[in-house]
Amino acid sequence: MKVTLADYSGFCFGVEKAITTTFEELDHKDKSQKIFSLGPLIHNVQVVKELEERGVMVTEDIGSIQEGSVIIRSHGVPKSVYETADKMTLTLIDATCPFVKRIQTIVEEYYKKGYAIAIIGNPQHPEVIGINGWCDNKALIIQEEKEVENVPDVDKLCIVVQTTMSIAQFEKISAVLEKKARLVTKFNTICSATKQRQKAAKDLAEKVDAMIVIGGYHSSNTQKLVSICNDIRPEATFHVETSKDLPVEALKQYDLVGVTAGASTPKWVINEIIQKLRNI
Ligand code: SF4
Incomplete structure (x- = not known):
């Protein structure tokens, strides 16, 4: 392999x-x-x-x-x-x-200027809960395109996005959201680390037979990587937290295996998994 x-x-x-x-x-x-x-x-x-x-x-x-x-x-x-x-x-x-701090600063500034704030992201995620706390918890939080229907029309709207959202999701939701206001200021606040990881995962998934995504099962940025790989390799994307989770039997059929890892995954966990894969 x-x-x-x-x-x-x-x-x-x-x-x-x-x-x-x-x-x-x-x-x-x-x-x-x-x-x-x-x-x-x-x-x-x-x-x-x-x-x-x-x-x-x-x-x-x-x-x-x-x-x-x-x-x-x-x-x-x-x-x-x-x-x-x-x-x-x-x-x-x-x-x-600092990428998160920047969003908090934007939200505080535009809220004070009288803008309604929209955060595209997961309302349960601590980053989003934190950002909302810089505009008196008044932000409209939108995770999926269909939720935009329930957003009331406003005069001025400031749109930001959770740092780990996928770019495609941000573009799709913000395009609909923009129609809800007379004046819109939009910030693509997806962080560069997320963009790089998502692009690298996509590029690699296109070249291999199977993808291993390493990272916490509750980690938002890891879940995004899983979903990107799943779109390309729906039958052959495996999300694992540690080497113990590797589906060794299922992996034996693949010659080329790609590995990516979420932003909270230490190097030694990645190396251990690569070693185990090479031994299959
Ligand atoms: S993914 Fe990492 S670099 Fe990007 S905002 Fe979160 S902590 Fe910062």
Whole structure:
């Protein structure tokens, strides 16, 4: 079996930065200092476990923290979290990805200018929940084209998109959404890491017999990669989290196998899977 890794895969710049910041903080903290992460730092079970072993406690609610430092992960958080941390004199370690920070800034600015805000993305995703928190949670959140029917007409509309959405989905939804307002300002805020990974996965899927997509089952950017590969190789796209999940028997029939990985996948997980594939 010949195994090829996509040109862009695995840890993106934002995740890399969040992990480095956290490990640096852990190296320098004194033993009594408590460190919390608001939600799991990344969508990777192994990394979260290692952080727990080093004393990082995961909580979803900043209100439950009495003292210590709080890590804001790359997805970012609503503005209210900064205000709460300030009131409670908690130290913030802000690892919000700059691509996400940019969306929060746009949304805050246009909301203040009187624009209605539309976020194209998954309403349950922490990044989208965080962005919505920069416009008093008043954003219209649209995940699918058919939902646009229920959007009321507005005078001025500012459209942004979750960093990990697929470009095709963004273009399709925003084209319909634009008809709902007299004045529209649209920002394609899909991050460059996502664009590169999606394009590289598509290019590779076209050249191989089967695709392995590595990444957390709950990771949004990994699910997008799965869907892109599925469109090209509907019978031969396999989503796995670790090498244990590889469907070894099913893979024996393929000569050329491509591998891609979501933005939260550490290099060692990718290497382990490639090694196992080469041994099939
Ligand atoms: S996927 Fe993009 S926006 Fe999200 S953390 Fe990575 S670089 Fe930042």
